[in-house]
Amino acid sequence: MLDLATKTHNEERQGEAYAPFANDVNEYKKRFYIESYGCQMNFSDSEIVASILNNEGFGATRNFEEADLVLLNTCSIREKAEQTVRKRLTEFRKVKEARPGMLVGVLGCMAERLKAKLLEEEKLVDLVVGPDAYRTLPLLIEEAETGQKAVNVLLSREETYADISPIRLDSNGVTAFVSIMRGCNNMCSFCVVPFTRGRERSRDAHSIIAEAEDLFSRGFKEVTLLGQNVDSYYWIDEANDETVTFAKLLEKVALVSPDLRVRFSTSHPKDITEEVLTTMAKYENICKYIHLPVQSGNTRVLQLMNRTYTREWYMAKVDQIRRILPDCGISSDMIAGFCSETEEEHKDTLSIMEHSQYDFSYMFFYSERPGTLAARRYADDIPEDVKKRRLQEIVELQNKLSLDSNQRDIGKTFKVLIEGESKRSETDWKGRNSQNKMIVFPKTEGSDLKKGDYVWVKVTECTQATLLGYTL
Template identity: 70%
Template sequence: MSHAGDLLFLLCSTQSRMNQLGATKWIDESRQGTALQPEEPSATSSRKCYIESYGCQMNFNDSEIVAAILKEQGYGLTTDVAQADLVLINTCAIREKAEQTVRKRLQEFKSLKQNKADMLVGVLGCMAERLRHRLLEEEKLVDLVVGPDAYRSLPALIAEAESGQKAVNVLLSREETYADISPVRLNSNGVTAFVSIMRGCNNMCTFCVVPFTRGRERSRSPQSILRECEELFEQGYREVTLLGQNVDSYYWIDPQTQQATTFAQLLEMVAQINPWLRVRFSTSHPKDITDEVLYTMARYPNICKYIHLPVQSGSTRILQLMNRTYTREGYLKKVERIREILPDCGLSTDIIAGFCTETEADHQETLSLMDICEYDMAYMFMYSERPGTLAARRYTDDVPLEVKKRRLQEIVEKERTLALKNMQKEVGKVRTVLIEGPSKRSDQDFCGRTDQNKMVVFPKKHYRKGQYVNVRITGCTAATLLGEVVEETIPEMVA
């Protein structure tokens, strides 16, 4: 999950559930608002809440936590904002366009309130602390502002707002993980789910706002994570993605026994829940991913062979300015180690074009690193300065916009070429696919992802969502594999 960017980014090749797009679409879908839908209708609830989320998957997971808290207060969820008593917008502070979009939506909600005076509007998440005064006092767009560590206080804040007061809680916490809250699964396909294993970040990358908006790093207890994953499996889910800003730095010390649990150990625990439960994780940091994690992945067939390893730049000089704490050479050694231990592992990354002082030579180093790593997919961004970050305080954003655009386009073209090449290598192979649901383009086809996180589309026939099937790959685009299910299918596991 990258924390930089500007304007548009392109998702090439493998479709990720966090931001699923074809390689030819220029659109920032992950930053668009999504009206979150509940698993079940809430027609009997006396009060209705409408939640709209922006940004990374951590934000969407937070919205599921908020939905669970509000459910306990008697709120049902609605996808019709006009029917809502409470409207919440979960915000992203990664780039300026996201903030502009949120402000536009708040203006629309303000107009809606003119015909429904008792409607409350609130802002959640990463924009809350920085813009609270402006949104509450200057523009008077919202009734409550709640930071990512303050969701438990929502009931009290709602009551305060209902009394006519402006309600605010943006305090960050060193302990809050919401470990005891079972998220209400929103926009769920019933097959795949995200499970947060930690919150916050200790890495002070100079371009990134996350340490300032989400606070310091803290891990959930492994017991709470295992309980959530077990419950999901019992409910019919067949894949979990373990989420964190930097999952490899997960570290839990039992307060009674003082026994520590590392990410590799946690990964193994989750894999042992059931061999029919697929396990993924995101995001890894190159400085923290270990051989222990890689060997654990190799030992368990149900741990997917796919790693998202953000590089940001191929230039050691730029990496130092970004405070990424590794060099170009160090990153390439990590990739080499992944290839040695997991030869068939899918690999994706994040890349920022036009960071402060980036020269043409720095840019060429990024392109050459892409050739070496042969990424299956990349999230690609133009750098934009974010208020409050170390880069905003230390450096001048001195790369002209037109240069940034041209460099980003070259990165995009490079990744499109690499993505298509990697997809073409899949043709003729038989891959195990977990059926996630109908294809978006045809109700006669199913879609699902391979172990390596490549999306496959194939005829439905008599197969069912949530079933594992073996698919022979017969064709591809740069974003999607096409195939046919072979007769030998993997039996469906009945919970």
């Protein structure tokens, strides 16, 4: 689908690999190492996998060279991500040659599409496990330990992992992901998610509330509700004769405690309702931030993408958000150079960015993903140099919009949740405001502030990606 990802938001984890750890790996029979690539859902899934492995006597390690089991939780949404995973698997294979007992596995979205190549042709892995088959990992590991290739990429219409308590990997102890649904019913022509993650199914609302309550009781101060399209969350509570929509779920989580912040991602523009917006306005602890992917600013291209809205409709939705939530932060996704896109249609994307005044965006140029509707229906006919030039124009405009947005915040005061020390200086704190902007501010001598505290910060300066200020 996409390539050459560019982002302007500071300190995001998306697209990066990370390794979990155990406090004392010696207490476990075996060690596992996991890296995640792609979206927040993949990071959340890795926490489910860690819980399953932990129950089987595996402890996590940061060093893959000492692991008995090495796992890559993969992403198929961009060609670049797949290339990164292949390179990483090649590195693991070299270590495995010196440690024959080591098992290497691929999880997630690349599993179904590339299982044959990874297992047989390239012999890079010992097991391949799809997003709905993580419960079978213990059996698959046993099978792989006998020398057999172990595979389970079956998709499910029911699996939500609602009863599994995730192990928070590399957690800051302040913020956590909570998965509320799996799969996607939107057949965007550029996207592989419906084929790799299956159809939508919503998680039991009671289990979501219980997880949020547990996190808050353990000191977490912020949860992000995750789904490929959270606004289509729908669950029927038969015991109480209640239909739980996303707006109602948001309210239920917000009521866990006024000191627990609630975020969510991602919204499909066609599904975010006025009820969601008014619920956000009603509760101070529901963050005033919406990720609202536009993909293109041109109606014809949007129709080719099967986005099911027009340019004018999207702009009206942004206007509605601004009317109900005047201080709401909005971010987006954009694709440059989709099939048959003209220069004028590209300019429509630039103009919708100006209208929407995004605080930051994830920006890519289009690359065809096998198996998608676009790959079957349309010619990938925009030259790569044109795609890259259009992407650069989008990036340059977003950089300007991001700086303008941050400059408008100078002089304002925000409630900030301290997430930890700044990466650049141990004498500074970092944290985000309700609008999802990172704010860095000096530690005050003699102050008893600590990670997980809320503090009011006045903004005095900014960069394109970060606000700078001081505590009041």
